[in-house]
Amino acid sequence: QVQLVESGGGLAQPGGSLRLSCAASGRDFTLYVMGWYQQAPGKQRELVATITSGGSTNYADSVKGRFTISRDNAKNTVYLQMNSLKPEDTAVYYCKGYSDYRRLRGYEYEYWGQGTQVTVSS
Numbered sequence: 305q306v307q308l309v310e311s312g313g314g315l316a317q318p319g320g321s322l323r324l325s326c327a328a329s330g331r332d333f334t335l336y337v338m339g340w341y342q343q344a345p346g347k348q349r350e351l352v353a354t355i356t357s358g359g360s361t362n363y364a365d366s367v368k369g370r371f372t373i374s375r376d377n378a379k380n381t382v383y384l385q386m387n388s389l390k391p392e393d394t395a396v397y398y399c400k401g402y403s404d405y406r407r408l409r410g411y412e413y414e415y416w417g418q419g420t421q422v423t424v425s426s
Contacts, residue, residue, distance in 0.1 A: 305412065306328055306329065306330035306331075306333075306336070306401055307329045307415070308326050308327070308328050308415055308416065308417035308418075309326065309329075309417060309418070310324060310325065310326050310397065310417045310418065310420040311324070311325050312325050313422045314421075314423070315423045315424075315425065316386075316423070317389075317425070318389060318390060318391060318425075318426055319389065321385070321387045321388075321389065322386045322422060324340065324384040324386070324399075324422075325383055326381065327379075327380060328380040328381065328382075329380070332403075333380040335357070335403045335406060336357070336402060337354055337355070337356050337357070337401070337402045337403070338354065338355055338375055338399065339351065339399070339400045339402070340352040340354075340382075340384045340399060340400075341397070341398045342395035342397050342398075342422075344395040344396075347395075350364065352364055352373075352397070353367065353371060355373045357375075359375070361373055367393075370387050370388045370389075371385065371387070372384070373385075382399060386422070389422075389424045391424050391425060392424075393422060395421075395422060396421050397419065397420050397422050398419045399417040400414070400415065400417070401414070401415045402414050402415075
């Protein structure tokens with residue numbers, strides 16, 4: 305079983321920066337594609353960015369050029385560097401781990417963190 309714990313959320317001014325971290329416990333961190341998702345009040349949870357164990361990344365159009373996802377496999381941690389923040393970035397940010405390797409073998413394969421609040425306001 306994998307547990308994901310996010311940290312680093314808080315209040316930032318428009319144009320400011322925050323760095324989120326997601327620490328994973330358990331085994332085989334490199335089997336997981338890691339991702340960050342955001343959920344604003346009254347809206348569905350949406351993809352922000354994903355990263356494979358090899359470092360390939362994917363971003364939502366709304367954050368391209370502003371946010372950077374990275375991971376440190378030695379520390380079992382994934383990061384989201386958020387720059388040039390906008391009020392519309394305000395949301396709860398969730399970390400997710402997903403493993404096709406485990407899914408195909410019938411194991412539990414998807415895990416979510418508890419979320420961390422990001423508020424962008426002057």
